Amino acid sequence: MVPNSLTKKRGGKPPQTRPLPPPPKKKQKKEFIPEPQSESEEEGNITEEEEEVEGEETDGESFSDMSSDVEDDEDDDPFHKDILGEEDEDHKEEGSDSDSEKDDPETKSGKLEVKKEKTKVEGGLETKTDIQKEVDELKREFAEFQLPTKDELEEEKLKPDLTNLQKRIKEIVRFLSKFKDLRQEEGQSWKKSLSKAEGPSRKDLVAQLQLDLCAYYGYNEFLMGVLVEMFPVTELLELIEAYEKPRPICIRTNTLKARRRDLADVLLNRGVNLDPLSKWSKVGLVVYDSQVPIGATPEYMAGYYMLQSASSFLPCMALAPQENEKVVDMAAAPGGKTTYLAALMKNSGIVYANEMKESRLKSLTANLQRMGVTNTVASNYDGKELPRVLGMNTVDRVLLDAPCSGTGVISKDESVKASKSLEDIQNCVFLQKQLILAAIDMVDANSETGGFIVYSTCSIMVPENEAIIDYALKKRDVQLVSCGLDFGRPGFTRFREHRFHHSLDKTRRFYPHVHNMDGFFVAKLKKMSNMKQPPKSLKPSETVEQAVPVDSSNDEKIQPEVKSQHKKGKDTIQVNSGSTKTSKPKERRPKRKFPSREELSQAREEKRKALRKKNSKPIGNVDE
Numbered sequence: 001m002v003p004n005s006l007t008k009k010r011g012g013k014p015p016q017t018r019p020l021p022p023p024p025k026k027k028q029k030k031e032f033i034p035e036p037q038s039e040s041e042e043e044g045n046i047t048e049e050e051e052e053v054e055g056e057e058t059d060g061e062s063f064s065d066m067s068s069d070v071e072d073d074e075d076d077d078p079f080h081k082d083i084l085g086e087e088d089e090d091h092k093e094e095g096s097d098s099d100s101e102k103d104d105p106e107t108k109s110g111k112l113e114v115k116k117e118k119t120k121v122e123g124g125l126e127t128k129t130d131i132q133k134e135v136d137e138l139k140r141e142f143a144e145f146q147l148p149t150k151d152e153l154e155e156e157k158l159k160p161d162l163t164n165l166q167k168r169i170k171e172i173v174r175f176l177s178k179f180k181d182l183r184q185e186e187g188q189s190w191k192k193s194l195s196k197a198e199g200p201s202r203k204d205l206v207a208q209l210q211l212d213l214c215a216y217y218g219y220n221e222f223l224m225g226v227l228v229e230m231f232p233v234t235e236l237l238e239l240i241e242a243y244e245k246p247r248p249i250c251i252r253t254n255t256l257k258a259r260r261r262d263l264a265d266v267l268l269n270r271g272v273n274l275d276p277l278s279k280w281s282k283v284g285l286v287v288y289d290s291q292v293p294i295g296a297t298p299e300y301m302a303g304y305y306m307l308q309s310a311s312s313f314l315p316c317m318a319l320a321p322q323e324n325e326k327v328v329d330m331a332a333a334p335g336g337k338t339t340y341l342a343a344l345m346k347n348s349g350i351v352y353a354n355e356m357k358e359s360r361l362k363s364l365t366a367n368l369q370r371m372g373v374t375n376t377v378a379s380n381y382d383g384k385e386l387p388r389v390l391g392m393n394t395v396d397r398v399l400l401d402a403p404c405s406g407t408g409v410i411s412k413d414e415s416v417k418a419s420k421s422l423e424d425i426q427n428c429v430f431l432q433k434q435l436i437l438a439a440i441d442m443v444d445a446n447s448e449t450g451g452f453i454v455y456s457t458c459s460i461m462v463p464e465n466e467a468i469i470d471y472a473l474k475k476r477d478v479q480l481v482s483c484g485l486d487f488g489r490p491g492f493t494r495f496r497e498h499r500f501h502h503s504l505d506k507t508r509r510f511y512p513h514v515h516n517m518d519g520f521f522v523a524k525l526k527k528m529s530n531m532k533q534p535p536k537s538l539k540p541s542e543t544v545e546q547a548v549p550v551d552s553s554n555d556e557k558i559q560p561e562v563k564s565q566h567k568k569g570k571d572t573i574q575v576n577s578g579s580t581k582t583s584k585p586k587e588r589r590p591k592r593k594f595p596s597r598e599e600l601s602q603a604r605e606e607k608r609k610a611l612r613k614k615n616s617k618p619i620g621n622v623d624e
């Protein structure tokens, strides 16, 4: 389905064909939808203040609702190739509720069963016909549909017609989301139909869609190209549309000074319309509207709260610093996360809040002061220098909220759409790699309470997220652990030609169209040892099975490092696997027992005897 909201025009210039009604206020709150995860909770689960505020039950569309109408064609689908393989939701088996029907005493009457069955069949036929009708209609439209010629495109560039653009985007999205049906001829296989088919190819449709989306929403081709690779077409539109709207305003109660309930009461009295943020936070509030500037109330000035996006709660919750620990916030300004860390630590221990840009230090120190933070030291280094300054293996936890491309916060900064280039991303990646190694080097793997690193970005680019963590897994002795957040999509374990360590699914991705928060990424690493290198020879994505030849003579072929691990009895290891799981031991063939010399010569002798006996016998029975 094409989102209805694709009626809005970019940049304020285009005419509003159908203005969007403002989102209902309460709905805005309900859109903070944690995606339920069945993941078991591990070390590092969120420890929150004891305040008891009941979060409202949230409801809303699930990921499966959003992507269910996207048809998947592996042969020719540029949206799906190599990516999001695991995004496909499990489809319920048809008639999966039949079990409950069996248990229904009413169905035990034969008549009723027959009647039900009949209705089912008729209903089924009706549905099929409806679908077929819809497909036939779409086929007719597709047959008439023509992509613009080069000349027409040139003309459009000079004189953009946004109404026409919008119409074409909608049409192409409809065609692409039902492309398989469109091309399938009745009674023929999909592949045969495709080879015969006329009309624009999927590739051409996608190329046109990409151009149109750039023109309509104001993205450059590079960024739109990346987004097109990352999302199925319907979801892509949902994401882009979500970027067009501001995210809800959130505030975080400063528990060093206030309780959320008291703060909420005071603000409500001032004419601030608010609610608890969501059930996953005990300190957050969402502000629907306010009669006073929310960043200038007496309570704000007194440091009772921080204006903070919902997504920026997450890395602090994932880091879960403990009281009296030594914690580093490597890239701290303006201090939203630092002040949260200090509050979680109840102003105990020590937080080193570092910021490289001097101009941003002021906002950091001002926030520390306003919020009554007393356990924090602000510093002004390049984060890469911090291991030298603070010492290697000296702190309990590090937060690296890395400088990034900002591709998750387009709602806040529209300039990202047109300004980011491949080179920008590469520059970010280069710095992020250096910073993450520095972060790991500062942590003491032997810390009694900690030994953790949280890496986060407000980017949705795979190279700035999963690829950085994969790099860290290969360079240091660290493993991924659960972020302790029970919502968010698992990070990619593969993307295009990239294959990441399987444990990357422990990382979490957040999206505006799914979670109603900025695009965000969070990963939590546990430092396993203070060695500078991961354990020898096996890269994180390699398993013993992959590294060791599997033929029967493999004992001789095992590389020395692997052999020594076998000696230590670690036959199931994934060295530096980044996984807390142990892989299933490969079943060992029982060692072949070779006969001794004596046994061999005895066997040979017996064989000779038997041969002699056989040779003395006549060939065939001549007497017969």
Ligand SMILES: C[S@@+](CC[C@H](N)C(=O)[O-])C[C@H]1O[C@@H](n2cnc3c(N)ncnc32)[C@H](O)[C@@H]1O
Pocket (backbone or CB within 6 Å): 312, 330, 331, 332, 333, 334, 335, 336, 337, 338, 354, 355, 356, 357, 360, 381, 382, 383, 384, 401, 402, 403, 404, 431
């Ligand atoms: C995403 S922002 C941090 C936001 C902050 N954590 C918060 O929650 O308020 C990234 C910060 O990293 C800083 N930065 C950029 N390069 C850095 C470097 N090499 N070392 C340390 N900080 C750096 C930027 O100036 C920016 O303030």
